[in-house]
Amino acid sequence: MSKNAIIIGSGIAGLATAIRLKAKNYDVSVFEANESPGGKLSRLESNGYTFDAGPSLFTLPSLVDELFEISGEKPDENFKYYKKNIHCQYFFNDGTKFTAWDDQDKFINEITEVFKINAKSVLEYLDKSKRKYELTSPLFLERSLHKVNSFLNFNTLKAIASANNLDLFDTLDEVNRHHFKDPRLVQLFNRYATYNGSSPYKTPGIMSMIPHLEFNVGTFYPEGGMYSITDSLYALAKKKGVKFNFNSPVDRIICKNGVVEGIITKNEEHSADLVVSNMDIVPTYRKLMPDQKAPEKTLSQERSxxxxxxxxxxxxxxxxxxxxxxxxxxxxxxxxxxxxxxxxxxxxxxxxxxxxxxxxxxxxxxxxxxxxxxxxxxPNxxxxxxxxxxxxxxxxxxxxxxxxxxxxxxxxxxxxxxTPITIESKTSSYMGALYGAGSNDRNAAFLRHPNFSSKIKNLYFCGGSVHPGGGIPLCLQSAKIVSSLV
Known part of the structure; x- marks a missing residue:
């Protein structure tokens, strides 16, 4: 007899978690307060114009492909995307214009011509960015940081042994100023702090691994726009039998004797063997579990x-x-x-x-x-x-x-x-913060709420407000972590 799982919220992490649990033979029901899925990854239409209302950058498309693969479907038949030949057009205050090409030769020619910098210096920076990502991703992004066995493996020991090369004790700005003398290049690479809603002058230098995803892996565009990610995953989940309940805000998570038993919506109880909240972690505790002891230190962290x-x-x-x-x-x-x-x-x-x-x-x-x-x-x-x-x-x-x-x-x-106010009202993101807790602390990765409850059995958490963080790739990773913990 299959077990019953309830997902609260149909953001990108909620959809991915539903698909992963369905692949593990759970009966999955999703409860969503809004009339359609997607959370921040939504769409807006106005007077003949169509806008992707939320996240606009698409990296690591393999994380989306994987959801089709584990469901027995062919990704390229259900979700189409292509690699962009230009990552971004940059305009500096002094009138400098710079095109960040995907083709490495064109990129190097452009950056050396515009900034009069040695190509070797840029390649060394991007190589170091790649090494940081490859060293830390298996621990910080792909596993729970709150389980002892995450630290008892070769990849973790390798990362710890290389800690001196991870720039944990310098800020991102310090790392970039040490490597680049041109303040425009420092500014360009400082901007990657905004990918997790932090300040380059406070967030640790390990965040210099983020450019690897663009310059070494690539940026992509899903045909039809970013909302097609939501559309395709929602269609996949429905095809596999996930049940969706829209306009159904959850009022309470039912917990008895340290075990989750289900949820309450509109005075109706829904029992479950496990519950996964894709809601921001702060309102999850404050609104859905007001009778449970909350991790106040975690919830009071600076917002992104x-x-x-x-x-x-x-x-x-x-x-x-x-x-x-x-x-x-x-x-x-x-x-x-x-x-x-x-x-x-x-x-x-x-x-x-x-x-x-x-x-x-x-x-x-x-x-x-x-x-x-x-x-x-x-944030508001x-x-x-x-x-x-x-x-x-x-x-x-x-x-x-x-x-x-x-x-x-x-x-x-x-x-x-x-605005921050409408972001909070539409997506329940506490204070309208885009990425949950901020990352202006070298210990931020360890301070984020885990993907499980240590006090309530069978209660899990996914999405941008918990480990490993905000943004589409990390939200998809959070779903993967939850699935591995169940």
């Missing part, structure tokens, strides 16, 4: 950054832009001081623009582009967001006008918006 996102339908096409575009601030350190120390929107924010109509023209009317315009901001702690939104929009438009020699405001045909 959040975002202000403007979805603009632009009545023009800009050939100098690509899928991913970064417009750097003039004072990067002050930007992160504003976010993490002063808890305010930066006066001079770095601007990220994602344009999926570059890859899928049907995402915008003919001759137009769909701009996802994002700046990093602090009671700031005057109405004022900040208005001021920030003016600053963004003013800077883009200079970079692109255009009057952007006159080109905006439609506008939608996402």
């Amino acid at each position: 950054s959040s975002a202000l996102i403007y979805y603009w339908g632009i009545r023009k096409q800009f050939p100098e832009l690509d899928l991913h575009n970064i417009f750097f601030s003039g004072n990067y350190k002050k930007e992160f001081t504003d976010i993490f120390d002063h808890k305010k929107v930066p006066d001079d924010p770095t601007i990220y623009i994602n344009i999926t109509s570059k890859e899928d023209p049907e995402h915008a009317p003919e001759g137009c582009e769909n701009w996802f315009v994002m700046v990093n901001v602090p 702690s009671g700031q005057n967001w109405d004022e900040m939104i208005s001021i920030t929009k003016k600053r963004i438009i003013s800077r883009l006008n200079k970079f692109l020699d255009a009057d952007i405001e006159k080109l905006i045909e439609t506008e939608e918006m996402l």
Whole structure:
């Protein structure tokens, strides 16, 4: 007789966990508060424009392919993607423009020409990035850090033996300044701290392993946009018999005598042999288990950054832009001081623009582009967001006008918006933080909540607010870890 599993939330980690448990012959039911799956990985349509509303960068597609493979399906028949030949277009405050090519020869030629740097220096940095990733991934990303047996294997001992080469005791900025003399290159490689919502001036130097995923492995684009990841995994889960309950917020997790017994929704009890919460770990304890002793030290950790996102339908096409575009601030350190120390929107924010109509023209009317315009901001702690939104929009438009020699405001045909407040209300992400707890601490990986409860049997956790962290690849890894623990 098969066992019954309940998943709370259908974000990317919840979908992946449902698929993995179904492959282990569990009867799986997913309860989702919203009317559709995906969590942050959602889609927005407005006046003929289509936007990927959440995550916009796709790396390590093999983690998605694996879900089809373990389900007995062929990935390329169900989920199609391709490798991008340009990772990102960079625009610096001094007028420098840089194209990060996927082709290594083109990339090296471009970076040496633009920054007048020795190619060997860049290749050494990326090689070290790769070695850090390969040393630490088996421990920090693929296994639970909260089980003793995770540390009793060759890969862990190898990583510990190489600890001096992992830059654990320097900040990412210190690592990059030591390696690169050009402040523009330091800024370029410092930006990878934002991939987990942290500051390059505080997060440990081991985060310099992140560029490996782009420059050595590659960036990819799923046909149809990022939401096609949600679509394909939802279709796979349904095909395999996972039951979905939408518009069904969970009120309580039922725990008796240290064992999970199910959930309560709309005054109705649903029994289960195990429960997996894909909800942010803070509201999981505060709202769903108020009678259980919460790990206060873990829940009180500093939150990661959040975002202000403007979805603009632009009545023009800009050939100098690509899928991913970064417009750097003039004072990067002050930007992160504003976010993490002063808890305010930066006066001079770095601007990220994602344009999926570059890859899928049907995402915008003919001759137009769909701009996802994002700046990093602090999580919500009671700031005057109405004022900040208005001021920030003016600053963004003013800077883009200079970079692109255009009057952007006159080109905006439609506008939608996402703020820390709406991020929290739509996805239950505590304080609107994009990645749960922040990573401005060298011990951050060990401080994140584990993927299981040490006090309540058969209760598990997946998603960006728990180990190993936020972002699509890590959320998929969290599902894999949960499956291995069950």
